[in-house]
Amino acid sequence: MTLFDDYLLLLLAVVTALGAVFVRDLFSGVLTLAAYSFFLALLWAGLGAVDVAFTEAVVGAGLSTLFFLVALYLTSHQEEVRKQLPVRIMALGGLGILGFLLLFGSVDLPVVGDPKSLPSKHVSSHYLRKSLEETDTPNVVTAVLADYRGFDTLGETTVIFTAGIACWMLLRRRDDSAT
Amino acid sequence: MIQPLDSVIVHTLTRVITPVIQLFALYVLIHGHDSPGGGFQAGTLFAASVILPIIAFGIQGSLSVLERRAIILGGIGILLFAGIGLLPLILGGEFLNYGKLPIPGMEASARRHWGILGIEIGVTITVAATAVSIYYSLRERGEGEEK
Structure with missing residues (x-):
């Protein structure tokens, strides 16, 4: 590409x-x-x-x-x-400032795939080199998600489950709640 | 009220495509070690294979008991995940250290391989159950409004 x-x-x-x-x-x-x-x-x-x-x-x-x-x-x-002009102007100004800050911050981002960038120097090189040997898993992303950072994935799954419980409690039919 | 589609094409295609989606979901889950994919994607695909018949045939096309109680399955998925994580903790390792899983006759790396598959199954169950539960709750609410 x-x-x-x-x-x-x-x-x-x-x-x-x-x-x-x-x-x-x-x-x-x-x-x-x-x-x-x-x-x-x-x-x-x-x-x-x-x-x-x-x-x-x-x-x-x-x-x-x-x-x-x-x-x-x-x-x-x-x-x-809703034609409330002050709200719209405030929203436009706020989003403009936010967009400028995001663009300003993106100047410091490393080039994609740069081996000398800070994220590449920390643990990721260990994952890339050792994940097949240590976890028997050719897909590094799966090894990182499920093994090295398994705790994060557990948290994510819990978040999804919590969202599901919330939706179920808010949306369930009332006549069903007795059973 | 949401009308089910009264179309032969949609009904037939749904019948044909639902098992294919499920097979693909299983492939994505099991092949997550070698190719892109894993628990989240497989769970969403499983959910799609349950939701699609509800779209095509209306709420009568669902199993209703399964969908209404799907959120319980979500809890079982989390329990499976956390249980696989807790086993090594009991056996003297760290939480979620699959290398200490009690699978006999295997090296630590192979144990990790199977541990990853185990927790991916847990994630799949939770994501699929949650998605189906949310969709079914919204749908049931939509059907109920008309009465």
Whole structure:
């Protein structure tokens, strides 16, 4: 994948993200958001983060779109427009400052794949060299996620489960609660 | 109320594609060691294979008992994960140190290999159960509103 393709995908991701914000019909907004996730997944794949791309495609473009769609049946299809100018100006200013700070911070990020960058110097070289020997697992990402950083994965799974319990308690039918 | 699709194409495709999704989910889970994928992705795919029939056939196309109680399965997944993590702790290692798992006749690296598969199964169960539970709760709520 060339640099041009990356920029093209990035451009498409930004355009679809803007489209998802500006479109009035919520149904179209949900589908545009799915397209945004899909372009983002392609971008991750282009950067070599295949596991992240897989997750983004499956969860971002697939599952969350499904949740949004079924949630739309509980509400109306049209976005309610509120014309409060001061709030909008404040939001624009705040987001502008946030965007500037993020861009400002990204100047210090290392070049992708730079072996001399700080993240590459710490534990990752050990993982890359020893994970097959120590864990019998050719996919380094799986070895890191499930073994070296297994505690983080346990936490993530617990977070998802907690979200599930919360949704179940909020949304379950009341007549079902007796059983 | 959400109407089930009254289309032969959708119904037939759902019947054909659901086992394929499940097979692919199993592949993603077991092949997580060698190729991209793992518990999260496999769990989402399993959830998709349960949700798809509900979309195509309506809420009658579900097993209803399984989906309504799916959140319990999510707890079982976490218990499996934490249980595999606790076993080495009891046997004198660290929490989640799969090298100390009591599997006889194996080197530490092979034990880690199977430990990773074990916790990935736990993650798969939790993610699939949670996704199905959220979708089913929303859907049931949508059906209930009309009454």
